[in-house]
Amino acid sequence: MATKPLNIQETSIPGLVLLDLPVHGDNRGWFKENWQREKMVGLGLPDFGPVQNNISFNDAAGATRGIHAEPWDKYVSVATGRIFGAWVDLRQGNTFGTVFTAELGPDTAIFVPRGVGNSYQTLEDDTAYVYLVNAHWSAEAQSEYTFLNLADPTAAIPWPIPLEQAERSGKDLAHPELPDVVPMAPKRTLVLGANGQLGRALREVIPDADFAARDRIDLADPTAFDGVRWADYDTVINAAAYTKVDEAETESGRTDAWAANVAGVSRLARAATEHGLTLVHVSSDYVFDGTHESASELQPFSPLGVYGQTKAAGDAVVATVPRHYVVRTSWVIGEGGNFVRTMRSLAERSIDPSVVDDQIGRLSFTQDIAAGIAHLLRTRPDYGTYNLTNAGPSVSWADIARRVFELAGHDPHRVSGVSTADYFAGKEAAPRPLRSTLSLDKITATGFEPRDAETALVAYLADA
Structure with missing residues (x-):
């Protein structure tokens, strides 16, 4: 034949x-x-x-x-x-x-x-x-x-x-x-953490998604996914997490962090694998110890505290999902309470803050993180981990605070710098990486160019 x-x-x-x-x-x-x-x-x-x-x-x-x-x-x-x-x-x-x-x-x-x-x-x-x-x-x-x-x-x-x-x-x-004939509607995207800073930004770029807040799907709840009709979805974006860095070092916080960031993510990863879903999982620079000037996606995990340990464990679990994107970011700024809004409020209330000047990194505006996630889902590059922050030079938190003061029309010299060790002296606090800059070579190679952090900061304060 x-x-x-x-x-x-x-x-x-x-x-x-x-x-x-x-x-x-x-x-x-x-x-x-x-x-x-x-x-x-x-x-x-x-x-x-x-x-x-x-x-x-x-x-x-x-x-x-x-x-x-x-x-x-x-x-x-x-x-x-x-x-x-x-x-x-x-x-x-x-x-x-x-x-x-x-x-x-x-x-x-x-x-x-x-x-x-x-x-x-x-x-x-x-x-x-x-x-x-x-x-x-x-x-x-x-x-x-x-x-x-x-x-x-x-x-x-x-x-x-x-x-x-x-x-x-x-x-x-x-x-x-x-x-x-009533046309068959496409499968949808499910977004977890709908009311968080990133969840709100995702509403702008994926408006047709199904947005689930914590009162509907709580990652820490072992039964959270029992009523989910996975057949309705082809993609899940996990923008939910336990993020209380300092409380994670306490007995109760440690339990809560592992429940949401590891056990909950494991259940989500299992569902994504069983139902052939694409899982987008948002990660953090805290999976590293901050000893490298610019961390690539290939750098081994080296978390300093409980929060970083749970995020690293969650990343490892998500990496077992056949269709996954781990989106690693740092110093997130979006709608709601955050460092930039706090600094502007202090400036306007005539409060002169001391801000750490030995933690170095880049801001990540949720508008750009959301746009980057939408880009990955639209263009479908190779599955894996992608660093996603704003671009530009690395700066300290004190540098950012002074720039916020200046853009708000106040004297930037009102912000004084202090070391991390002195700032947290006598306080119960989690260890923090001193360098949080993430290499953007891999995400830019896919055709996505994050905005310069300075440009994004100016636009953010103009709109806020």
Whole structure:
């Protein structure tokens, strides 16, 4: 039996991919690798993680089924016989209604993304139609199907066997025509920590996401995810965390920090893995000890305190998720209480602060962090860890305080510098890294250029 190399080709419907399958035969029959994850993913097929294998056997030529758009991805092939397949894009968007047709036999397969209507007509007797799906069938899931009539005049599918001569089910005969079809909505992004500084900024760049605050999903609660319908989402952004750096050093704070930043993140990572989600997890410069002038994504963890230890442990857990982005940032400034707002308030109230001058780093404005996350999700560079702060020279907290005073119209010399050791003398406080500058080479290589921190600070104070 003649064979051809494994090959994939795009179609007129985005995400619908046709495959040529090598079939090896001799006097006994033939053999093929019907689904070969490593080879097919290597050629560009999505790593869609099938969990169920179904077979539809058709006695006679002319059996016609569809058009069904299902809430999962499927990989369709033929074990015996041949079919004429027709696929119609029934997803929201500008390709809604696009049609693609092809004949499939044992040497051909097709990947059908969620929301693309699938239908076929058997061209030979005893045709076995085989498909893998990446979600388990349930009555609840069936209620989310979208249907199109096989005879829809807009799609105008050229069935080889006229439909009036074909075998169809009563249900398929009753499906709506294209003007009456409700398009299948895309999966959504779930954002945890919706009311935090970053969560509020993410509302501006991903307005259609589902935003969950702590009163709805609390990472520290072992049952927090029990009611979540993961099938509704393709991405989760974890902007929630225990961030009380000093309280984390106490007995109760230590427990709370580990509960949210490690145990909660572990449960989230498990869910993301099981459901094939992309997990974006926000990390911190506190995973390092501050002994390097500029920390790259490859630098080993070396946290000084409990908070940093829990963030490092959470990062390690997230790294096990097949589709993950760890976004590491530092010195976060956004909507709500923060260092910049505090310094401006002190300036306006004629209070002259002492601010540490031996901790060096860069500010990270939530507007830029959110934009960077949106960029990663839009462009999909290699999964992994990406440092994401504002750009520009490294400065101290005292330098920033003086600049805030100056921009607010006050004398910057009112801010006096003090060492970290002297500032925290006699106080119960967590150790802090003295250098928090993160290298931005990796994120900029993806095409994202964070704003200069000085530029961002001026704009922030103008708007605040």
